[in-house]
Amino acid sequence: MERHVMLINSLIKWIDGNLDKPLKIKSVADKAGYSQWHIQRIFYQVTNKNIAHYIRDRKLELAAYDLLESHETVFQIGLKYGYDSQQSFTRTFVRKYLIPPATFRKMNRPPARSLQSRHCLPTTRLAGPTVNSSTFSRDIESLAAVKI
Known part of the structure; x- marks a missing residue:
């Protein structure tokens, strides 16, 4: 999972730096070195948003x-x-x-x-991890049960 987070963080930086160009999922997949289907699945898994x-x-x-x-x-x-x-x-x-x-x-x-x-x-x-210029991390915590 950590590898995926690092990959998506670098892709987000690349996407943000190329927003002035026509961006297609294929170009993002090519940049990542994955198939379109696989990179979309990873991107959604990490960000809860599709590319x-x-x-x-x-x-x-x-x-x-x-x-x-x-x-x-x-x-x-x-x-x-x-x-x-x-x-x-x-x-x-x-x-x-x-x-x-x-x-x-x-x-x-x-x-x-x-x-x-x-x-x-x-x-x-x-949704999920916070994105900024230097970090992209997800902290998982265990919470006590809450009665509703």
Whole structure:
């Protein structure tokens, strides 16, 4: 299992570094040196999320960040993250965040001269282990029985 955790950690770093490119499960499997089926099984076992959903969610997070920090249009941001049209980008964004990208931008953009922090930027949470730049570990604890 430890070997799988290290493999998935390195794959996540690689995926995150290549989100500006079209990423397919085949390219991730090739990078890992496993079949598509096997790498998806390992990825899900470690993260409780499939590869395609992870890639989509990370691209949407970056798109949400760009909506707040750039002056690119919604259409340009959608194209940047691999969507064919503003409609498909908006549909996917709404499915995840329950709000259209243009509305998200308006609601979360601070007033012109303000340095307020932004608390509404969405993030991905992986089930199971916590992922950060230096570690990827899972601690298993035994808990006392609880009567409900």
